[in-house]
Amino acid sequence: MNARAQRLLAIADDELILGWRDSEWTGIAPTLEEDVAFSSIAQNEIGHARALYELAASELGTDADALAFDRRPDEYRCAPLVELHLMDWAHTIARRYLYEEADRVRIDALKAGDDAELAGLAAKIDREETYHRLHAEMWAGRLRSEPRFRDAVEELWPYALGVLEPDQRPELARRVGLELVDANERGEHTPELTELWNEMTEVRRSDPGATW
């Protein structure tokens, strides 16, 4: 697999798996408005994943669904941050906040990159991410002085660094106001990914090759 396809899959997998994790709050978020917000953000992240998978699919001669659902768990390239099963609101918001900050650094780099097709898509994603960032910043501002939130940010910080390439990490540290530490790197999956994958692909695996 070439470097471009690998890069596209890494970002697409991040967006799909985080979208999937965030969708686990549908129906059980702490307020009704948050339920709508989280579900909408999750849906949009999965839409970003689809667009990125389509670019990767034309590179690899396959289709977006096959990339999203027909690979084995160890073939996914997502960062461990998005895999974690966090059924706690402080950690969930901390992850959204850290992911949005990391994603912003990544999107800015893609927009300025020399891959015109990916730069165009990144610009479209960036427009939509405005609303995800407003949501994350609102929550981070509201919870900034809460010990549970601060502890969660600190705990997830090495994972957040693992979303980015090493040369992009100082910018993330500057934005978030934390020191660089050893990252939980992409490529080392958590056991939670296999659990998620089993559930996520269950229906598709029940009838391989079916037209849905």
Add this chain to the structure above:
Amino acid sequence: MVTAAAVWAALDEIPDPEIPVISLVDLGVVRDVAVDGEHVRIEFTPTFLGCPALEVMRRAMEEKVAELGGQADVTVIQDDSWSTDRISPAGREKLREAGFAPPTPRAAGATTLVQLQSKAFRCPYCGSTETRLENIFGPTPCRSIRWCESCRQPFEQFKTI
């Protein structure tokens, strides 16, 4: 004989699957139509990438072109070329009549929370600007929820992107 004008007119009859008061042409998502004999190439830009109606819209366009006797090849353009500024004046008016506040014109920079909380948004029912943001997120990725202090009615705002 299929003509580009006939295709545009046919596409203008396709309602948005989730906001059916507005057509795909008014929504500004049809970027180009090129006709070569029976073959019709349509360039289409999604509103939001997370829009679940994408496939429904693609199929509706293919069916409309087939009714004209043509064969459509719909290409989804995944770049930055659609913004809410592409919604036509007629489309904005149709949104307003149906109880959706149309998007505000896009400023140079990204939308901020302060802008969303400002009084720039007019209630589509009574016209008052005494409205407040209830939730940035609504029933689809492209909509927010606002509340009118004057007529005490919630309404949907098409997000500016």
